Amino acid sequence: QLQLQESGPGLVKPSETLSLTCTVSGASITSGTYYWGWIRQPPGKGLEWIGIIYDTGRTYDNPSLKSRFTMSLDTSKNQFFLRLNIVTAADTAIYYCARGGESGFGEFEFWGQGTLVSVSS
C-alpha cells in the first residue's frame, strides 16, 4: 500500500526558508506516470493547491504564490521536496503531500497525514 509521509521543522521564523520532505513508501516515485503534489491548509480554512512535480522533474506551480516555492525530487531516496522562501505568518498551515490518481484527471488519490508548519518569531 502506497504511503506518503511529510517531515519538516514545525516552526520557522519569519523571512526564513521552509523546507519540507515527502517520503514515499510502497512504490517507487518513478513507477508509472503519476504526478506528486503539495497542498496546504491554513488552520480552520480551506485547501490551497501549491503545485505538482512529475518524475521527470517537470513542475507546475501556483503563480499566486509569487514563485517563492520550489519543488524537486530525489528518485534515489524516493522523496520529493518543497522549499518556501521568505516565509510570513500567512504561510502558517498544514502542508500535505499527495500523489495523483490512476485516471490522470488531476485528482489526488493518496495523501500524507500532513505536517503543521507555524511561522513565528
Add this chain to the structure above:
Amino acid sequence: DIQMTQSPSSVSASVGDTVTITCRASQGVSNWLAWYQQKPGKAPNLLIYAASSLQSEVPSRFSGSGSGTDFTLTISSLQPEDFATYYCQQAYSFPYTFGQGTKLDIK
C-alpha cells in the same frame, strides 16, 4: 485562475437524508473535477474524479454529476460517518483550484 464556488457553505441534515452540494466554476472545466471528503484532523479523501467516476472503495451512496461549469455531489441515505467537510477541485487548467468547502453537520 479558475474560481470554484461551492454552495451551501454549510448544511445540516439527519441520518438517512439525501444531501446535494453544488460546485460552480468561473469558466468551463469540462469534466476535470474531483470531490473530496475531509474529517477533522485528517487529510482529504478522494470520493469522485472526472466529475462522476466513483473512487475505488467509496460507498455507492456518493455520486457526482455535471460538466462545464456546474457540478453536484449527492450523498444518499446519509450515514453518521458522512458528517464532514466536502471540497471540489478543478483540474482543467493550472493552477488547479479548490472550492471553499461545504460543512455537513448533524441536524
